[in-house]
Amino acid sequence: METAGPVIETRGLVKRFAEANAVDGIDLSVPAGGVYGFLGPNGAGKTTTIRILVGLLWPSRGGATILGEPVIPGARVLARVGSLIERPAIYPYLSATENLLVFGTAAGIPIDVLRPRAAEALERVGLTAVARRKAGGFSTGMRQRLALATALIGRPELVILDEPTNGLDPNGVVDVRELIASLAADGTTVFLSSHVLPEVEQLCDRVAILREGRVVAEGPTHALLGGGERLVVRFDTEAEATAALALLGPLATTGEATPGKPATTLVVEQAASEASSLNRRLGGAGLYPAELTTRRESLEAVFRELTADPETGVGASTSAPAAPVAPTAAVSGSDR
Amino acid sequence: MRALLRADWFRLRRRKDLWIMVIGVGLVAAFGFISGYRSDVADPPPFDQAQFEQMLDSGGFTIDGVAPGDLAQMRQQMIDEARASSQQQLADRNLQQLTDLQKYVFPQSIATVIGLGIVPVIVLILMMSILLGDEFRFGTIRTSLLAAGDRRRFLATRLLLFAILAGAVYLGLVGLATVLSLGLVVTGAELAPATIGLDIGSTAALIAAELGVLLVGLVLAALVTVVTRNALSFLLIGIGIGIEVAITALPVFLPGQPLDLARQVFLTSEVRLLLSRLAAASHAISLSSATPPGPTDSIGPAFEIAVIVAWGVLFVVLADRRIRRMDVVE
Secondary structure (H helix, E strand, C coil), X not given: CCCCCCCEEEEEEEEEECCEEEEEEEEEEECCCCEEEEECCCCCCHHHHHHHHCCCCCCCEEEEEECCEECCCCCHHHHHEXXXXXXXXXXXXXXXXXXXXXXXXXXXXXXXXXXXHHHHHHHHCCCHHHCCCEHHHCCHHHHHHHHHHHHHCCCCCEEEEECCCCCCCHHHHHHHHHHHHHHHHCCCEEEEECCCHHHHHHHCCEEEEEECXXXXXXXEHHHHHHCCCEEEEECCCHHHHHHHHHHHHXXXXXXXXXXXXXXXXXXXXXXXHHHHHHHXXXXXXXXXXXXXXXXXXXXXXXXXXXXXXXXXXXXXXXXXXXXXXXXXXXXXXXXX | CHHHHHHHHHHHHCCHHHHHHHHHHHHHHHHHHHHXXXXXXXXXXXXXXXXXXXXXXXXXXXXXXXXXXXHHHHHHHHHHHHHHHHHHHHHHHHHHHHHHHHHHCCCHHHHHHHCCCHHHHHHXXXXXXXXXXXXXXXXXXXXXXXXXXXXXXXXXXXXXXXXXXXXXXXHHHHHHHHHHHHHHHHCCCCCCCCCCCCCHHHHHHHHHHHHHHHHHHHHHHHHHHHHHCCCCHHHHHHHHHHHHHHHHCCHHHCCCCCCHHHHCCCHHHHHHHHHHHHHXXXXXXXXXXXXXXXXXXXXXXXXHHHHHHHHHHHHHHHHHHHHHHCCCCC
């Protein structure tokens, strides 16, 4: 269900606990539809932000809107949001089905609608076989799946998931990823906080990266990764590589060489779209690459670069730095 | 609100541990009723002259300087006195039974089963603490608050559910009292004709006051639980009540002492005064030990009710404020 404005919007969001700001002025704008990734190291303020968004915490300053309506604890709009936050919130003395019936009933869903919907939700998360079992006996992964089902029982327009694949076995992880993708395909906006960067890279259209309570990068995933694209040029001889290095100047650096072998590879700070012009330029100088490939930064490298401790450098990527991303500014480009 | 109430009822229905407590209220009441009846109906053993004589003789009944003929006369006199005493005891007992056994006849049996309602109060406050505290323990406070929308409705629903449950428990106790007294009649058990009529209006007022006190206790349980975020809040309430009772027992709070008036704003002291007053007015035989407060003990029943209601309102306001303003970090 598309809405005209952003599905989630925060302005100068601050949450102070004791002596420190867990969230320190977050501005976010999450468009409708698709999957929005919310990344950051432990303690960056992700869960605190999510708790504010679902009305569990009062912001110290600033504010947020969800689906165009202001969010405070108890806001009516929260009935249109499904959420899974950290550890699963389920009643251990109820069966899986009963848990869904309780949450659905409380949400005002008529029982005749709720029963088939609960069965459907359990099937979607792969718990049909244990629908009648008490949730207290469930494994961590099963609890996580059940909590996911409770988040979906109200058919929300926005689903906020905090580490949804925590505690799941590999099959469970794949299932949940497919579920998230299917939700997005159905038009539900998914706000996904995750530590599993390949998962985010695979699923998310846009990402925001947090560090110490602030957004340090935000934008379409491909733009964030695209900025880190480089061209890798391999020549047959070291002489050609040296000549190309001189020709390209500061754009190129010598690539990693195998010990005892000549350095024949250059890394050029240009995007894949520049490959043909680079090839023409080299050809014009009589230098013909044996191989020209694109090296793309992984989200993990970008993440490590952006979330590294500025003083100690801990967490920084050991690979070449990613393309610069303006702090708290949106990366240009469209994700759809 | 109805949807939340349905969801809460669904949850409560599945808590077997809590239902065992509710059933326990009935069992304790029934046990108290039956054991009380057995005790009241039992006659003291008849005077056994042979046993009494054997007791005298086993000690070697001799008195130095007393002639054997006089000794025999003294012995017989002691036996006669013991017999007379036993017969008097039996007569007193029979007279007392004419009153005591009326406790088990309907409608006196209602007051006998319910009494001052201490067991239901303890059990329902415990249930409230556990049910609400578990929301924090299981982390379901998050989903419950989100489902409720307005947080005020979350708390209101819980209180309404427990108010209904409290009413049901009291109705159940009235039913139990009826069944137990009927059971005695049907089984031909010895009962005394009703000569002391139960004051129905005062008894109804007593039960209503007990329910009111229970509601105040439930709100207090909710308040302490949302503050401590723990089901063990019940213990804190118990400790708090103990401290308050101890404070109001201090000499400075006694009638005529400097803090006499201050005593009358304490919740426990006003509850005690109001319930004693209504218990005495009810003419319930089982509550005959209750003495109505005198003019030096209390300002008056209206003041007692006002103080209890004021405490209840204060607890509601504080609990409501707490639930609306708190950050949920579970």
